[in-house]
Amino acid sequence: MNWPTVIYNEEVMREGFGIEDVGITLDAKVAFLDALSETGLKRITVGAFVSPLFVPQMGCFEEMLRKFRPKEGVTYLTFIHNQKAKKLAEQYSPPLTIEEEFCTLFLDICDVHQRRNVNRSVEQMMDSWPEVIQNAKERGISKARIGIGSAWGSNFMGKFSQSYRFSFLERQMGLLNAAGITVFEIGLHDSQSWCLPHEMEEDLKQIKRLWPEVKQFNLHMHNARGMALPAIYTALRTLDSDDTVIIEGTLGGIGGGQFGGNxxxxGMAATEDVIHMLEGMGISTGVDLDKVIDCVWMLEKIIGRAGFGHVAKAGPRPMNPDAFYDPNMPGVESLEAVKHFKLGPKAYEKEGYSPWKHPISGPYYQGPRESKND
Structure with a gap:
């Protein structure tokens, strides 16, 4: 199958640590970011220039930028939400990369979440768009990104219809087209975890019917109800080979917003699970999954609990004889013993029991053999 081009953006430093314990030390964050940089991930959002009054977890952000070790070939990004943030980012470039500037119109279409998040209503946000567009034109910006948050529904207002969410995309598109600014990207953010896979398919098909010129999509998928990975897979199946999709997720699937109620x-789509799926589908990522798992285990020690992802717990599918499980290992029950996929037999030394009297053999198993595709 001809898949779309995939760009993966790692959000754990911003989206993840942005809601974790404010007491996590600067040294821990720096060590973690240094390890993360060695995994082969090419794009890492490392934080945001925001007031520590509202997001105290970002209070050490600038010091972290001065202390971590940037890896050549990795693009380090920050969330640039206004001109003040842009100017601060420019002071730290490098290591930060300031990407091409576009006119960006974004709106959380849940009025309650919009107000709780930024103290501005849906109407107030839309009223600001003409000024945003005019400012972009004055600076010579000719391309734009549009997007909506809480796209599929709200914990405060219920399920949103397709016509409701598209009314906001159509308004954004109309204003930009009238100003002579070309929209090249549409973002769908599941801020409150309401998306179901069939809705993702229906919406992407509708976007392509209405605006076939748009070839880039941004998916920011929260995962409170376990639908992030199925929705991402559906997007990959729905988009064309000449499309590009930016997928945003976090190591361990951690993250979340303080104002959505969950x-x-x-959580978010777990990086280790997304990368495992992409590679299994034949979409090369250049990411070392073994190093990613190391980072997930490191993250879990930092936050003091298990992440939400699966591959770092059960391991990736063993695809070659060296990785196949020993058929004569004891019964495995604990999560610590499961780590044998990476740590070897020592992980289950104290585990369970071995009820069989003789080593397992027979016509279907004669020792490790080359795996074959069906």
Whole structure:
């Protein structure tokens, strides 16, 4: 199958640590970011220039930028939400990369979440768009990104219809087209974890019917209800080979917003699970999954609990004889013993029991053999 081009953006430093314990030390964050940089991930959002009054977890952000070790070939990004943030980012470039500037119109279409998040209503946000567009034109910006948050529904207002969410995309598109600014990207953010896979398919098909010129999509998928990975897979199946999709997720699937009602349980698509799926589908990522798993285990020690992802717990599918499980290992029950996939037999030394009297053999198993595709 001809898949779309995939750009993966790692958000754990901003989206993840942005809701974790404010007491996590600067040294821990720096060590973690240094390890993360060695995994082969090419794009890492490392934080945001925001007031520590509202997001105290970002209070050490600038010091972290001065202390970590940038890896050549890795693009380090920050969330640039206004001109003040842009000017601060420019002071730290490098290591930060300031990407091409576009006119960006974004709106959380849940009026309650919009107000709780930024103290501005949906109407107030839309009223600001003409000024945003005019400012972009004066600076010679000719391309734009549009997007909506809480796209599929709200914990405060319920399920949103397709016509409701598209009314906001159509308004954004109309204003920009009238100003002579070309929209090249559409973002769909599941801020409150309401998306279901069939809705993702229907919406992407509708976007392509209405605006076939748009070839880039941004998916920011929270995972409070376990639908992030199925929705991402559906997007990959729905988009064309000449499309590009930016997928945003976090190591361990941690993250979430303080104002949606699900807190840390919001989570996100877990990086280790997404990378495992992409590679299994034949979409090369250049990411070393073994190093990613190391980073997930490191992250879990830092936050003091298990992440939400699966591959760092059960391991990737063993695809060659060297990775196949020993058929004569004891019964495995604990999560610590499961780490044998990476740590070897020492992981299950104290585990379970071995009820069989003789080593397992027979016509279907004669020792490790080359795996074959069906």
């Amino acid at each position: 807190g840390r349980a919001s």
